[in-house]
Amino acid sequence: MHYMTESAATGVRERRMIETRRALTDTARRLTAQRGFSGFTVEELCEAVGVSRRTFFNYFRSKDDAVVGYGADEVDDEAVAEFLARGPSGGRNLVPELLEFSLAHMRRIGLTPQAAADFIAAIEREPELMHRMMREGGERERQLAELVAEREGFAADHPAGRVAISITMAIIRTSGERFVSPGNTAAFDDLVEESLTAARGVIAPDPAISQRQESL
Numbered sequence: 001m002h003y004m005t006e007s008a009a010t011g012v013r014e015r016r017m018i019e020t021r022r023a024l025t026d027t028a029r030r031l032t033a034q035r036g037f038s039g040f041t042v043e044e045l046c047e048a049v050g051v052s053r054r055t056f057f058n059y060f061r062s063k064d065d066a067v068v069g070y071g072a073d074e075v076d077d078e079a080v081a082e083f084l085a086r087g088p089s090g091g092r093n094l095v096p097e098l099l100e101f102s103l104a105h106m107r108r109i110g111l112t113p114q115a116a117a118d119f120i121a122a123i124e125r126e127p128e129l130m131h132r133m134m135r136e137g138g139e140r141e142r143q144l145a146e147l148v149a150e151r152e153g154f155a156a157d158h159p160a161g162r163v164a165i166s167i168t169m170a171i172i173r174t175s176g177e178r179f180v181s182p183g184n185t186a187a188f189d190d191l192v193e194e195s196l197t198a199a200r201g202v203i204a205p206d207p208a209i210s211q212r213q214e215s216l
Helices: 006-035 042-049 053-059 063-068 077-085 094-109 113-125 128-152 159-179 188-203 207-215
Strands: none
Touching (some): 006 053, 042 063, 063 128, 077 094, 077 128, 094 159, 094 188, 159 188
């Protein structure tokens, strides 16, 4: 007879927790898009997912928390450790490394075109969610700034860190818009890579092109 090790059992529990939280969030977004906040109860949400009311409140304080979904507890600790372990770079490669860190988070929450589309539809149905997301976005940027500052050894408001984070967030946003656009078949990671390549071309254009423009 084989017995599961403590670490393996912990891993299974964590995966189940992530899956339950993801199911609650996906369903809450879909119901919000269809009915609005007042159109369903926590009990109906729990019934749709197949969990108890008590289980719901183990994960979220309210329906709008469930719709927003992610939080600090879903940050990939391994991704954080890997980012910090690379050590100070003087600001070089911060954008691609921040993007990889962000993608690790999105893989953890299970981003799919349908889930993203449901989220957008929920925000359109309940516009006040946008204010909540703006606050969440600000908190996310603050966390990234602290992470960059810890690794690079400079202040959280250092220009290099702030610019790198702004570019990272812009790439994530534009890639997300393309990800949920009708007819898209590209993976989110691939869209991010395309956007990063485009950003590099804008910020550091091909020297040959620059020379030709200067000669005109």
